[in-house]
Amino acid sequence: MTHDDPITLEIIQNSLQATADEMFAAMRKTAMSSIIYEVLDMGTGILDAKGQLASSGAGIPGFVGVLDKSVKVLVDKFGKPGDVEPGDVFITNDPYYGGVTHLNDLVVAMPVFAGEKLIAWTANIAHNSDVGGKSPGSLSADATDIFQEGLRLPAIKMISKGEPIAGIFDIITVNSRMPDFLRGDLWAAIASVRIGARRLTELAEKYGVETFEKAMASFMDYGEEVTLKELAKLPRGTFELTEEQDDGRLFNVKLTISESEFVVDLRDNPPQDAGPNNASRDDVLVSVQVIFKALTDPLSPANEGTFRPLKVLTTEGTTFHAREPAAIGFYYEIGIRVTDLIWRCLAPHVPHKLPAGHFSSIAGTFIGGIHPDTGRQYTIIEPQIGGWGAAEGRDGNNAIFSAVHGETYNCPAEISEARNGLIVDRMELNIAEGGEGEWCGGRGIRVDYRIRRDDSFLTLGYTRSRILPWSLKGGNEGSANYAIVAKKDGTRTRYAYGSGIRVDEGEVIEIYTATGGGFGDPAERDPAKVAADIRDGYITPERAKAVYPQSAG
Structure with a gap:
């Protein structure tokens, strides 16, 4: 039996948002590190079975667009029957394998089942105080490759059918200078995805799996509809900007805005840095999503449909699309440069917005x-x-x-x-x-x-x-x-x-x-x-x- 009337679909969508917020609260209240429970350097989200963003919780806007990219890597890597089972929990932090940002940011994700069917994922991300590497805090301004920046977790399973996999937690904590804090923060993240998974299973059982899945898909379509409506209000044409950076490099952006697309061309940019001032392509995409959301519809929740009209072009091997094993610890200063580059390029044309x-x-x-x-x-x-x-x-x-x-x-x-x-x-x-x-x-x-x-x-x-x-x-x-x-x-x-x-x-x-x-x-x-x-x-x-x-x- 399905209940696909608009009111039911809206109730489910609001329940998804409430669940993401409950996940956020659970993590905040149980974490050990002040960077998580005070600064709130974290984010939570709900993804559909394919890893598409369905709803996001509070936290850093730059983390909203991380979780779908991470979960899509998990879906692709663990795609065989039996690879993903109820009670499993996965982790990644490596920007070349689904981690998106840098090694300090641990992404924890859990599949959600209704009976035997995978219907969604819950996920979170948070900055952890120390994950090893050559320098305390795992950030090093003189790092020359990612191996110097800490322990790499390339999209792995750490809990199987509800039970921790022997050795995984030991490997993670023994590499940290602050093992107690890392262990505590990690279990806070696990508690967060577990409470989210429980709520989603209850929701699917109450309204039916088909209705649950339809609600997620319909809201993504609505997100695209809202974005296209706002995109039509932006000036159309091609806009370009070159800006010198503190280190003397020149960063370039070319924007092409049409009725149906917002194209960001970052291909003409410097080669990747010999140090840690690089970002993964996925993180650059997140940074573009932040300013794109601000320009279109900043008030509604973000989901997969929100960003369908957005297209980002990069060149692998540049600072905006680093190639493994480039160091990437200070990715966030590169990401914000991308956001600000687009901002500065368009500000004279939309002063009422920027x-x-x-x-x-x-x-x-x-x-x-x-x-x-x-x-x-x-x-x-x-x-x-x-x-x-x-x-x-x-x-x-x-x-x-x-x-x-x-x-x-x-x-x-x-x-x-x-x-x-x-x-x-x-x-x-x-x-x-x-x-x-x-x-x-x-x-x-x-x-x-x-x-x-x-x-x-x-x-x-x-x-x-x-x-x-x-x-x-x-x-x-x-x-x-x-x-x-x-x-x-x-x-x-x-x-x-x-x-x-x-x-x-x-x-x-x-x-x-x-x-x-x-x-x-x-x-x-x-x-x-x-x-x-x-x-x-x-x-x-x-x-x-x-x-x-x-x-x-």
Whole structure:
């Protein structure tokens, strides 16, 4: 018996969304690492039996499009009868074998059965603190191949018929400098996919498998319909942009927008980096999906149909389509460059949708060593928040995450101090010069971490450190992303990239994230707003006199 009336199908689709959100909550409440339960550096999703995205939970937008790509690899690899059975759980982290991002991000997936029939998959992804490799935290700015970045898990089964496979968990945890945290976070991920699978089985049994499958397919068709409707509102034609990067490379994009397609051509780009500044093709596709969703229908849930009109062209062996065994640890700075490249290319043509450039970096900050109180290894993983660009009629937002990082949170200072071996001396808005305009870019932040034990380390990878956040309509560029290590001897060294930088007791790591780009001529800014900026501490009186001549008095 089927129930394919629109109301029933809508109930099922909303139940899929609720299930993805319940999976997210279960993982958040049981994880051990603050990067998961505080920052929410994770994502959950529900896929159909073929691995197509049916519904996604909360978390990082850049993770929404990861899970379908991972599960499709599993479906292809384990396609023989008997390969996939009720109670099985799979794992992958290798970007060349379904992992998509980098080795720290473990994807856990579980098949969902109704009777003997495979009807769906549940899956999640989260950043784990340490999966081995040459450097603590598994991120190394000087890595030259993926073998130096940690343990590779190439789409394998780790639980069979509900029972852990002997040795798999031991292999995973013995390769980590923080095995207890990794084990705890992994079981949180398993609990998440299991509760999701249980809910979906209940849903299929209640309404019937045929109705359940029809609901998923119909919502994907609806996702495509909504996207095409919004795509028709974008300007048609071909748009191109070349932009210099901090390291001197030139990145290129060519966009062709028609009534039925949004084509992103990234084929003409530099060869893959000799270091870890590369991304897999799948991750680049995710980064394009993020800006495509923002341009079309940002408010509705994403699914397979949402992205059917999107086409992405890459060349294997380039930084946007790395070839194995290229290092890929800092993939996220490449991915956000793709998002921002498309953003900058189209912003002049759709100013009602896209503001000026934001700080546009994940600004991943990894600080660790031996905890001065417990004697155990710790690693704080902190993606930073920063300023967003201004738009016509409004200033940019202060201190929020970058575009692909989305609805996540900075780790509270109290948690950082309680769980890790450091002290947060300062956490405030950064009032660096930049981002002025008729409408001003939002402010980044300054955070000071004071180290409590000798022989600690800092690893970081920031972009938009030399090439600043771009402005629109005559506004000023934003400021830079960078860090300073203030040593006890008084020396201060600035970094944008670095790995295993030694920091000792009493020394301070100062983090500065950028102000977003301004919009419009600063001479047109309302003097009352300039006065408010001075009053609120966003700009010094001296800088205001230099930038805003209309307020000199």
